[in-house]
Amino acid sequence: MNISGWIQLILFTSILLAITKPLGLFLIQVLDANGKTFLDPVIKPLEKLTYKLTGVDPKKEHDWKQYATAMLLFSLVSMLFTYVILRLQAVLPLNPQKMGVIIEHLAFNTAASFTTNTNWQSYGGESTMSYLSQMVALALHNFVSAAVGIGIAAALVRGIARHTAKTIGNFWVDLVRSTYYLLLPICLVFAIFLISQGMIQNFKPYDTASLADPYTIQVAKVDDAGNAVNGPDGKPVMVDKTIDTQTIVQGPMASQIAIKMLGTNGGGYTNANAAHPYENPTPLSNFLQMLAIFAIPSGLTYYLGRMVKNQGHGWAVWAAMFVIFLGGVLVCWHYEAAGNPILTQFGVDPAGGNMEGKEVRFGIFNSALFATITTDASCGAVNAMHDSFTPLGGLVPLLNIELGEIIFGGVGAGLYGILIFIIIAVFIAGLMVGRTPEFLGKKIEPYDIKMASLVILVLAFSILGFSAWACMSKWGLPDPVTHQLTDGTNNNGPHGFTEILYAYSSCTGNNGSAFAGIGTNTPWYNTTLGFATLFGRFAMIVPILALAGSLARKKRVPESAGTFPAHGPLFTLLLVGTILIVGALTFFPALALGPIVEHFLMHAGKLF
C-alpha cells in the first residue's frame, strides 16, 4: 500500500465529491418533464420528435401499475429485439469476420443479461459477436437499461417526495429524457476522449500483423474432417505449428465502451473486458472509466436530497456509501499488495504483490480500486481477473455484490436499492424506540416493509438457491468424483465453489463480472444464469414501484420530538450497520465455505 496509491485514492474521492452536486442539479432538470437544461436548443426538437413517433403524451403521468406495465413491456420488446439480432447475426450486415449463428441458450442469456443491465458474458466478444451485434443488439441496452434504472430511482424518489398523490412520473418521459439529456451527451465527449487514449473506433475487418519473432507451438493433429488424430497409445498426436502472425481485433469499440462504463453496464467488447489494452489503454483512461461508473449514482444522492428537501439526507446517504466503499478498497488493496505466500516460497518477489491476472500499467492499486468500484456499482467491467485475486481480495467484490450493489450502485439501481435499506433501517430504529417508524414525513407501514423485505429476499433466494442447485446437480458439477467444474479444466476446492457462488451473485445482482474460470456456456448455466438476471432485475423493480406508489399516496405527518432524523452521522451509522448486518447474516455461511476457508488453506499451503 504505497504513497502513489493513496494519492490516487484521495484524488478519485475528491473529484467524485466535486462532481456530485453539479450532476445532481443537472439530474433534477433531466428528471423533470418540464425541466430546462443548457442542451434544450439541440435536444428538445429530438425529444419532441421521439414523443410524436411513439405517441407519448409527456404531460400525462403514470400511477405505479401503469409505470410498471410500460417498463415491463419495453424491457420485453427490447429484449426480443436483441435476441432476434443475435440469432440472425450470421446473415445480417456489418459482419466482416463472418461470425456464426449464436445458439439459442447463449442468445437468451445474453439478451436477458444486457436487458437487465447485468452484462454477464458466457462468450468472448471478439470471437463471437459481429460489429452489428455489438453496436446495435448490445449497445442499445447499455443505454436504455441504464435509463430505465434512473427512471425507477426517480419514480421512487417522487413517491417519497410527494404526498397524497396518485402518480409517480411517466416511464417514457424518464426513459427518453435520461437517455437524450444525460447519457448521450456525456458519451459523445467520453468516447472521443477514449479514442484519444488509444481505443479503436472503426468498421474495418481485423488486421493481421507479421511477427518479428515467429515461434513454434505444439497443437493436436487434425485430419481433413477436422477431427483430432490419436496415436497408438490413444493420446492425441501433437505436431509443431509455427505462429508468425497476430490477428488484431478491430471494430466500433469506443462508442460502446463509453456507455458501458457510464451506464454501469460492464459488458466487454472483448473477452478480457477493461483489462484489454484496446478497451482500457492507459491508466488515465482507467481513472476516468472508474469515475464514469460512480458519477451518476453519486449525483443521484444529491438529487435525492434536493427532491425530498433535506440535503442533509442526501449527504448522509452519500457518506454511508462512501464508508463501505472505502472499507472495501482498503481490504482488497491490502490483500492484493501482500501477494500470494505460496508463490513467495518459490522465489517470486513479494514486493510485486499478486500480479496474476493483472496488467502492469494498472498495477495492484488500480486493479483493487477498479474491482471494488465495479462491484460497489452494478457495473461488472473488470480491469483485472477477479478469479485470480487472493481469497480475501476476491471476497471484497463478491461481498459488495451480495450487499445489493448499493454502494453508489448501478445508475438508478444503487439509489433505489439503498432506499430499501433505508426503509429497513428506519423500521429497525422505530422498533428500538417503540414508535411507528417515519421516514421524511411518511409513516412506514406493514405494506411498505413487506415490499422492502421482498426485495431483499429475492436477492438472497436467487443467489443462494441457484448456487445450491448448481452444487447439487449434475449440470452444475458434471463429475461427482473429481468435483471438477463444467469443462473440467479450471479451479477445484473452495475456489471452485466461490466461482459458482460468484456467478449467481453477479447475475442476480445484475453486476456481470465473473470469477471467470467457470465455463458457463452450457445450456443449463446459460438458462439459470439468464433467469437469475431477470429475477434480480424485475422481481425487485416491481415491488419497488409498488412501494413508490404506496409512499406517494400517504399523507405527510409533521415532524415531532420522536421523529428519527434522516440525516447526520447517527443516521449514516445506522444505515451502514443495517446494510452490513443484513448482508452478513444472509451470506456469511456461504462465504465461509468459499473465500474465507480458502484464505486459511492458502496460508497452510494447501493446493487443489
Place this chain on the structure above:
Amino acid sequence: MKTIFKETLRAVMATLVLAVILCGIYPVVIYGIGQLLFPHQANGSLIESNDRRIVGSEWLGQNFTSAKYFHPRPSAAGSGYDASNSSGTNLGPTSQKLIDAVKAAVAQYRTENNLPADALVPADAVTSSASGLDPHISVQNAQLQVARVSKVRGLSIDAVKAAVDKATDGPSLGIFGEAGVNVLKLNLALDNLATK
C-alpha cells in the same frame, strides 16, 4: 387490454427510434470524429515496418522467445498473445496448475537471465496478465533482461538501457497507474538499431 396493446406498440416504436439514434447515428458520429481527430488511435495504433507491412499494434503485446529480444509476460490468450482470444488464466491462488506454471516460469527466468538460484524474480515476469495481451513489463523485469539482450546483440549495456528508458511509459500525467516498458516497441527499436 386495449391499453396493453397500445403500450406494446409504443414499446416497439421506442425500441426502433432509440436504436436508430443510439446504435446508428451515435456510433457513426463517434467514428467520423475519431477518424478526423485521432485516426492513428481509432484504427488500432498500428505499427508498420519500412516496407509498409503491419508488424503489430502499440497496445497489443506479442510473444518473443529468442534470446536477443526482451521477453513479455506469460500469456493465457489462446496459444499465447493471440489477440483474437484475449484472456487471463483465471486460476485461483490455491490452484496446483497456477503454482506449477509459476514454478516453471521462475526456473526458466533465472536460467535465461543467468540469475543465482535464490534470486527473487519480479512478480510480473512469471504471472500471466489479465488480458493475455499486456504490452508492458515492469521496469525491474526489463532491467534484469538487459544483460542477456546486450550480450546476444553485441550492444553496450548503456545502449540497451537507453532503449529501455525510451520504451518506458510512465504513469499517466505522472500520477495515474504504474510505469511499464512496452516490449514490442522496445524490441522493434533494438532491431532498428541493429540495421543502422
